[in-house]
Amino acid sequence: MLTAAVDGLLDSGLRDLPDGEIVDVMRAMEQSLRRAEAVSHRLVVESVERSLPASLGYNSPKKMLIEVLRISGADASARVTAARELGVWHTLSGDPMPPALPETAAAQCDGDIGVDHVRAVAKVMRKIPHAVGNDAVAHAEAVLAHLAREGTPEDVEQAGHRLLAYLNPDGNLGDDRDRKRRRGISIGRQDTELMSRISGELDPVARALLDPILAKWARPGMNNPDDPDSPTGDGENPSIDREVLAAAAARDTRTAVQRNHDAFSAVFRTLLESGVLGRHRGLPTTVIVTMTLEQVEKAAGGLATTATGGLLPIEDALALAEDAHPVLVLFDHTGRPLHLGRRRRLASADQRLALIAADGGCTRPGCAAPASLCAVHHVTDWHKGGHTDIGGLTLVCDACHAQVNDGTAGWTTRSAPEHSTHAGRTEWIPPPHIDPSRRPRINHRHHPGELIEHARGQVGVDSG
Ligand SMILES: [Zn+2]
Numbered sequence: 411m412l413t414a415a416v417d418g419l420l421d422s423g424l425r426d427l428p429d430g431e432i433v434d435v436m437r438a439m440e441q442s443l444r445r446a447e448a449v450s451h452r453l454v455v456e457s458v459e460r461s462l463p464a465s466l467g468y469n470s471p472k473k474m475l476i477e478v479l480r481i482s483g484a485d486a487s488a489r490v491t492a493a494r495e496l497g498v499w500h501t502l503s504g505d506p507m508p509p510a511l512p513e514t515a516a517a518q519c520d521g522d523i524g525v526d527h528v529r530a531v532a533k534v535m536r537k538i539p540h541a542v543g544n545d546a547v548a549h550a551e552a553v554l555a556h557l558a559r560e561g562t563p564e565d566v567e568q569a570g571h572r573l574l575a576y577l578n579p580d581g582n583l584g585d586d587r588d589r590k591r592r593r594g595i596s597i598g599r600q601d602t603e604l605m606s607r608i609s610g611e612l613d614p615v616a617r618a619l620l621d622p623i624l625a626k627w628a629r630p631g632m633n634n635p636d637d638p639d640s641p642t643g644d645g646e647n648p649s650i651d652r653e654v655l656a657a658a659a660a661r662d663t664r665t666a667v668q669r670n671h672d673a674f675s676a677v678f679r680t681l682l683e684s685g686v687l688g689r690h691r692g693l694p695t696t697v698i699v700t701m702t703l704e705q706v707e708k709a710a711g712g713l714a715t716t717a718t719g720g721l722l723p724i725e726d727a728l729a730l731a732e733d734a735h736p737v738l739v740l741f742d743h744t745g746r747p748l749h750l751g752r753r754r755r756l757a758s759a760d761q762r763l764a765l766i767a768a769d770g771g772c773t774r775p776g777c778a779a780p781a782s783l784c785a786v787h788h789v790t791d792w793h794k795g796g797h798t799d800i801g802g803l804t805l806v807c808d809a810c811h812a813q814v815n816d817g818t819a820g821w822t823t824r825s826a827p828e829h830s831t832h833a834g835r836t837e838w839i840p841p842p843h844i845d846p847s848r849r850p851r852i853n854h855r856h857h858p859g860e861l862i863e864h865a866r867g868q869v870g871v872d873s874g
Contacts, residue, residue: 412446441521447492447528448519454493459500488529495532511535513555523555526563531555534570539578546577589613604713604721628666628673631659635672642676691785692759698781699727700767715856717766719780762786765805770856772807773836774821778855779807787811789823789836804836819843826852832860 419439427435454471457463463474475486496515498506509515514531517523523531531554538547550573558566595610612620626645627633632655634640640658641650664672681687687695698717705712705724714727722730765786772779784805804823806814813821822839826832837850854860 440524444518444524445521447525448496448515450489451493451497454489455497455499458493488525491532492525492528496528511551511555513552514558517555517559520559522559524563527558527566530563530566530570531558534566534573537570537574542577550577600721604723623677624670624673627676628669629659630662630664630669631655631657632669633672633676634658634662634664634669635675636664637661643680690782692762697730698763698766699731700770701727715770717781719771719778719782761803765803768834769805769836771805771853772810772856773804773823773853774806774810774813774838775851775853776855777807777810777853779810780856781805783807785811787814789825824850826850 424432424435454475457474458471463469463471466474468474468477471490472483472486475481475489476483479486481489495510496518498509498515500506511528511531514523514528518528531551534554535547535551538550542550553573554566554570557569561569590613592611593613593616595608595612598607598609600606627643629645631640632645633642637658639654640662641647641655643650645655662669682696685694689695699714699722700717701712701714701724705714708724712724713721714724716722766781769781769784771777771781772784784807786803787806789802789804802825814823816822819841821841824837824839826835826837828834832852835852837852839848839850842848
């Protein structure tokens with residue numbers, strides 16, 4: 411019967427149909443196909459109740475469907491599952507049993523809902539906790555089937571979230587633990603283009619906090635670094651000229667993800683400028699950039715270093731510093747020119763800045779810890795008469811500091827003597843088990859230029 415009907419439809423001319431009737435035919439066709447799905451379920455149920463798969467040599471109905479119909483494994487699984495949930499099965503004595511999802515099955519037999527609607531309803535029903543009573547479960551299924559008859563599968567999915575929250579108001583403890591475990595943001599190392607990959611997952615609270623920020627700061631026309639006339643900050647600030655913003659939005663060719671990125675950048679800058687972040691290791695929380703005076707004069711080429719161990723093209727560092735507030739530029743010194751000489755145990759902010767410029771990071775040979783992870787320590791122990799002069803201070807990370815001691819396995823530190831190659835820098839003297847001759851070493855990690863110079867010297871190239 412179906413074959414004859416399809417033959418007729420394939421042969422019939424559509425050219426003469428008015429527009430309205432094309433839409434009517436589409437709708438009628440969809441309804442028939444949906445009802446045909448219910449016929450499919452009946453066939454699956456019939457084949458399984460007759461044990462056809464086994465007698466044809468298949469160990470499951472799914473395997474039979476794959477071979478007989480040449481359909482995918484996923485499709486076959488879905489059809490068997492749907493037949494189980496919507497089909498009318500029989501007891502051993504032959505009495506019909508109501509379908510597991512009776513209202514959904516009825517909606518499909520009427521042709522009101524399709525395969526995706528059914529999948530959406532079944533997905534919600536599977537998530538209803540076992541503790542929920544039978545009546546409530548039956549009611550939920552009726553509500554979802556009713557929604558499915560009037561909306562799209564997405565509508566059912568959306569409503570399902572709410573229905574589940576209603577049936578299980580305390581939430582699922584396991585899920586909450588899962589969210590706590592999964593939350594995280596990882597920020598990758600800078601690659602050769604100096605770009606950093608971020609990835610991770612936000613919990614619902616972080617997401618709720620982020621969305622309104624992006625809605626305003628990432629809207630087209632706002633915070634566009636490629637457009638000097640683009641307004642900065644919050645897109646709904648009354649001081650922003652509506653017409654200027656509209657014009658900037660019309661010129662804005664950034665993608666949505668690029669606008670998000672620029673919003674992050676603008677938000678972070680504003681946060682640093684606001685001062686709410688307080689101080690970090692005695693200094694205002696800010697971007698601290700180190701470069702040489704020569705680099706500033708050229709204003710191009712080369713990289714500046716941040717106190718957190720990042721790299722920044724000189725042009726970008728200078729552009730950041732132009733806006734002054736969140737950026738502090740230091741100039742690195744080869745020696746230790748500042749002799750502030752305060753007789754205090756704690757290093758002052760000035761001294762810390764001078765050390766960031768001079769040391770760049772932890773001074774223990776081979777350690778890569780940036781200045782932001784270091785504390786200021788006395789090159790000679792304060793108790794033994796060490797000065798709080800800048801010349802008597804050095805940056806050391808906590809792990810390395812633990813290795814400085816008077817024991818047989820401990821390192822000792824001193825200032826490199828005058829007239830030596832790296833006069834004034836902190837020298838680390840290894841314990842005998844690392845170097846029996848105990849030759850002092852300095853850390854070149856935060857002064858990559860020195861290593862390059864050294865290598866050029868080794869291969870006999872004139873360093874110019
Ligand atoms: Zn270290």
